[in-house]
Amino acid sequence: MRKIRARTLLLVGALGLLVLHLCKDCIDHKNIHLNIDVKEENIQVRQPSTKNSYVYSWPKCQRNTSAANVTGFSSLPGDIKNFLYYRHCRHFPMLLDLPDKCGGVDKSAEVFLLLVIKSSPVNYDRREVLRKTWAKERLHNGVWIRRIFISGTMDTGFEKERLNKLLELEQREYNDILQWDFDERFYNLTMKQILFLEWMERNCPNARFLLNGDDDVFANTNNMVVYLQSLKDNDGGKHLFTGHLIYNVGPIRMSGSKYFIPVQVQESDSYPPYCSGGGFLLSGYTALVIYNMSQSITILPIDDVYMGMCLAKAGLSPSSHMGVKATGLHIPSSTLDVYDPCYYKEVLLVHRFLPAHLYLMWHRINDPNLKCGPSKKKL
Template identity: 75%
Template sequence: MRKFKAKALLLAAAVGLLILHLFKNFSDSKTLQHNLDVRKDQVQIRQPITKSSSYVYSWPRCQQNTSAANVTGFSSLPGNMKNFMYYRHCRHFPMLLDVPDKCGGAEKSAAVFLLLVIKSSPVNYDRREVLRKTWAKERLHNGVRIRRIFISGTMDSGFEKERLNKLLELEQREYNDILQWDFSDTFYNLTLKQILFMEWMERNCPNIRFLFNGDDDVFANTDNMVEYLQSLKDNNGSKHLFTGSIMVGTGPIRHPGSRYFVPVQVHESESYPPYLSGGGYLLSGYTASVIYNMSQSIDIIPIDDAYMGMCLAKAGLGPMSHIGVKVFGVDLPSSKLDRYDACYYRDYLLVHRFLPIQIYQMWHRIHDPKLICTKQPADG
């Protein structure tokens, strides 16, 4: 009888210890989840894959919205537009590469004066390499800090997708300047890419002063950008700024053969609010935050620059034109002149579009101390 009671007591003690252990683990997991301080309750944690010790946030795979097929006229749409509509609601994707300390941490992000946010597909290695050595070089100019980040998705499938992802991973090890999410990096997903970046910015660089947002095939005079931004009166990034090449009176292109095709099933209105051409523009940290907040209640359309204008319009704000942003190129006084003469480009903020070799040459030409200019472009 005594042996039975002793065994019972030992068993009860073991069960009690097991319950305490399970409760502690449960409590610790709740504390970890609470400390993450993220808005969604579906976040999973993976080990970091960058130089930083911070975690990478991984969202569950978004499911196809099969009800999109019930929309009137859906069956007659091109395949890429059907695919866009199936996944239009998806705004969270697994993050493959992250640089959470790019701005020095959220609380120190105000120390970054200008963040260069460059849209780049995985395959564009040569463009990224040239930009790192020219206008996107991280540096101090006029006493303020310029930082750089490339934003990208994934391309292709199978072995080729793995190779391209490995390419970005190798670049990340050397430069620590890439944000990559596991979504298809296509023209129709440029708006998604912008939203994903702005969500990242809200978490990691909430107090950034100014941003340049543009393509990887532009020539950007980032020295001039800094000097322009420093000349602004009473705006250190905490007020509205959204300037570039303004587009007014445009609307969706309804021709299915066009790259910019947007059917009525995606955007019913026949017009877009004023917006800036997506080749490149400048905006304040304040405006970037406003756009992100407005985007939470506006359905995605595949034209990213028009979508930015829609977000601004909802906030009661608008874009501003800047004469120094030439997304359609520079008009020269004569066709006989050298269209890549540095004297025609040194005073602009941005010109679209340039090949990598042209960017490299132009950057060094405009910084040549022996450059003497007496001529100006016809459009001033």
């Protein structure tokens, strides 16, 4: 009797496997997909999004409690403690994805300038202004400019839900947001950069050039296209990383500073050369080099410095561009209008701008009737 039962169970099991095999197509027709990739001992589940595309969802990264054993840990500020607890984390659940933003891997080379804009969920007004001004997706000088905002999450409970819903509504209308479920805070900016570069390698590896910057900068993207088109023998397949160059500096050890980096985070007293994170231009080639280098470099919370570290490991250097004004424009006299459009017509990028000033400036510099003297153009 036991042998008969065993044979019956084996027969039922075999029939079950046959049914699953035969019904594979009917499961697919119901849009039920489960693809599992193993990376760094994590399981990655791809779930269907609202647009029949995949959203990559990593399990929540667990706190490394051994970080508390670091000498002097108890005296560190809360943000630094939190950073050390989760410093090992490289993957977070993805809430909003843009798998077809570049037209697929094969067509991604048609994206000449990809605007990668760091934006907190609450900065709705900034995103709206950028969509209407320098970040507008368009064909300029015969090449395509595309736009992506990259964001984490903020707050908890109902407020977090509301902000996530806001980004979801923006996504439905504009299709321009990448969002991951990690805390949107200053010390997580490096993780935001790494997550974007991972997305780029997967979905947009052949984009020619990128502008990487904040959502409060004024960027003359028309000028950027002209500058990038003028580069000799570089269509994005060679090294380029340029902006406001910073060198011969090191970690700030004063705990009251926004940029405070204690020895528990980095022992070295020097940073490699890097470009200010407010905004810089880089080639698609260099972006992927940075991503590859990041896989073996311990995360530093200052994102622009970290990019410099990745470049240094690759044997590459950032360069200075006089058109990038990360600290704002220096106007020679207090009697002059600091928002005179003639000062901004020839630059590439200026940090920082309020949304209303940015909206007005974009339209003023693009006014065909604007006339500027040579002295203002040189600033």
